[in-house]
Amino acid sequence: MKFSKLKMVDKLSSHGLIYFNNVEEPKSGLLEYNDNQINLTFVVEGFLDTLEELELNITSITFITSLGEKLELRGGIVINSKNNSNNITTVEVIYQYLLLDTKPQVESESEENNYNNFKIYCSYFKDIFTNSPFKYGRKKEDRFHSSVELNLESTLGVCLINNRVEVTDFILANQYNRGEDFDLKFDYTPFLNFKFKEPQSFNNIISLAMKIRNLISFITEHQIKVEELYISNKEKNYKLFWANEYNIQVSKPSNELIFQVKPFLKRRFSEFIDGYFNNEDKLTDIFDTYVNNIYKPIYEDDYLLSHIIILEGLHRRFICEQKRDLKIRLEEIFKSIDKEIIDSIFSEIELDEKIISYLKDFRHYHSHFFDVNEKPQIDVDKIEVAKLLRKVIKEFIYLKINIGESYILSKPQQYKFKSFNNLQ
Numbered sequence: 001m002k003f004s005k006l007k008m009v010d011k012l013s014s015h016g017l018i019y020f021n022n023v024e025e026p027k028s029g030l031l032e033y034n035d036n037q038i039n040l041t042f043v044v045e046g047f048l049d050t051l052e053e054l055e056l057n058i059t060s061i062t063f064i065t066s067l068g069e070k071l072e073l074r075g076g077i078v079i080n081s082k083n084n085s086n087n088i089t090t091v092e093v094i095y096q097y098l099l100l101d102t103k104p105q106v107e108s109e110s111e112e113n114n115y116n117n118f119k120i121y122c123s124y125f126k127d128i129f130t131n132s133p134f135k136y137g138r139k140k141e142d143r144f145h146s147s148v149e150l151n152l153e154s155t156l157g158v159c160l161i162n163n164r165v166e167v168t169d170f171i172l173a174n175q176y177n178r179g180e181d182f183d184l185k186f187d188y189t190p191f192l193n194f195k196f197k198e199p200q201s202f203n204n205i206i207s208l209a210m211k212i213r214n215l216i217s218f219i220t221e222h223q224i225k226v227e228e229l230y231i232s233n234k235e236k237n238y239k240l241f242w243a244n245e246y247n248i249q250v251s252k253p254s255n256e257l258i259f260q261v262k263p264f265l266k267r268r269f270s271e272f273i274d275g276y277f278n279n280e281d282k283l284t285d286i287f288d289t290y291v292n293n294i295y296k297p298i299y300e301d302d303y304l305l306s307h308i309i310i311l312e313g314l315h316r317r318f319i320c321e322q323k324r325d326l327k328i329r330l331e332e333i334f335k336s337i338d339k340e341i342i343d344s345i346f347s348e349i350e351l352d353e354k355i356i357s358y359l360k361d362f363r364h365y366h367s368h369f370f371d372v373n374e375k376p377q378i379d380v381d382k383i384e385v386a387k388l389l390r391k392v393i394k395e396f397i398y399l400k401i402n403i404g405e406s407y408i409l410s411k412p413q414q415y416k417f418k419s420f421n422n423l424q
Contacts, residue, residue: 001237002065002069002242003033003065003069003071003098003100004100004102004239006033006241007227007228008035008225008226008227008228008229008241008242008245009036009225009227009250010033010034010035010396011033011035012030012032012033012035013030013031013032013033014030014065014066015029015031015065015066016028016029016030016031016063016064016065016066017029017063017064017379018042018061018062018063019061019062019063019064020055020056020057020058021054021057021060022055022063023056023057027042027043027044027065028038029041029063030042030066031071031073031339033064033098033241035183035246036098036225036241036243036244036245036246036247036248037094037241037243037246038073038095038098038242038243039092039093039094039095039240040061040063040073040076040094040095041090041091041092041093042090042091042161042389043088043089043090043091044056044088044089044091045087045088046087046103047083047087048081048089048091049083050085050156053075054078054081054091055148056276058076058078058091058157059074059075060072060074060075061073061076062368064130065190066258067251069100070100070104070240071098071099071100071101072096072098072099072101072146073097073098073099074095074097074098075095075096075097076093076094076095076096076097076220077093077094077095078091078092078093079091079092079093079094080259087096088397094106094243094244095243096243096244097206097239097240097241097242097404098240098242099231099238099239099240099241100238100239100241100348101238101420102238102239103235103236103237104239104261104295105176105237105339106236107235110361113201113202113230113316114199114200114201114202114295115196115199115200115202115231115233115325116195116196116199116200116203116232116233117193117194117195117196117232117233118193118194118205118208118209118229118230118231118232118233119193119228119229119230120191120192120194120209120212120213120215120226120229120230121189121190121191121192121224121228121229121248122216122224122225122226123222123224123227124216124222124224124257125189125190125191125192126188126190126267127195127253127258127259127262128216128220128257128261128262129190129201129262129265129269135385136253139302150294151401158263189228191228191362192212194208196366199233202231204245205231206242209211209226209229210244211287211324212290213225213226213245213341214287214288215272215273215276215287216237217253217263217291217294217295218255218394219261219264219329220255220261220288221256221294222250222254222257222294223246223248223249223251223295225245225250225292226242226244226252228247228301229241229242238365248295249263256396256411258301258305260411261421263410264407264410267405268403268404268405269299270406271401271402271403275400275402276401277401279400279401282317282318283317283397283401285313286310286313286314286317286397288402289306289309289310290390291309291395292306293306293390293412296310300382300386301382302315302384302386303382303383303386304362304383304386305362305363305366307386307389307390307393308326308330308359308362308389309314309363310365310389311329311330311333311389311392311393312326312329312330313394314333314393314396314400315329315330315332315333316329318396318400319333319336320332320334321378321381325360326355326359326360326363328414329358330356330359331356331361331388333392333396333411334392336396336399337395337396338398338406340409341395341408341409342392344408344409345391345392345408346388346394348384349380349384349385349388354378355378355380356386359376359378359385360374361376387411391408395397395408396405
């Protein structure tokens, strides 16, 4: 298999030639890619006492695979070197980024570190962004499909937002020769496609790609990974692999993802993206904290504490910058959301004075490391309280970025079974 057919969640190894920036002759090596880990191994003559004796610039190198693909590896760090017999040293390097040059025959006249476009595909995009654009026809008496129609109106289509973002479906049809007959294989990928009027640096592109990943995680409450990422300028196009999501496990899709998140995104995705970027300066670090709680193990005190801090930050950013008692900030946050929404969120645990005072005392206890005997106690589960605060945070953010509807109230209600009296 080639890297051009690979997704970031896959694995592949390839022998090839390594071209170092400070050495004319290439060296042979083994490149191994395994679910976001980029590992390069090669040998050099002589024993090494220190890495300074290596005399090879491993930070950024070009690698030509045995199948002829041209790769650029960036951000290299030596993680192991081993002196072997016969005066040979094996060197192992991990890289942060791997870029596949999809147009190696084209010479770039512009600065290759600046890009005008990138498109991204993440876990569940097919589930939440679009239906299949293909309609299959079959007569009643036939076992197999007798016709295939392409219906572009069934896709999400194109959505321009602030002249910077569009959502497009990339539709691919491959023809296979079967002797005298031909087979067609159809596939589609719903990419988020970003176009920029001014070229963006590589670091800016990476930062934006991670933000998009985090935005989708925020909406879905799922751990996801970027599966395909392409960056380009007028002359060059690269398929990008990275180590940024190494060791992240993708969440199993929930029923809510299909039956609640997907309809919500279909109605409000444009407003959500537009609202986020219009308030990016206020929301970036808050989003990072919120999404980080999706990807890291849950420790109940830390989990609850981080959500109290987020509520405090949202109040300071969107309601009042002046110094206020935390209890007042929490009360005003809750009052800023429609009572029907709050009642729906706190249907199992009553949001009363006792709960709010506990949240304030809990925050102060951990902020100042009071005596253990002064740790506040409450009769409800801290994890459950934190999960309710997550819903408040999400509703408050949607409210402030003008989503236009409540996510909580737009969710279909679960059917409640009637209770029967005198059931034997």
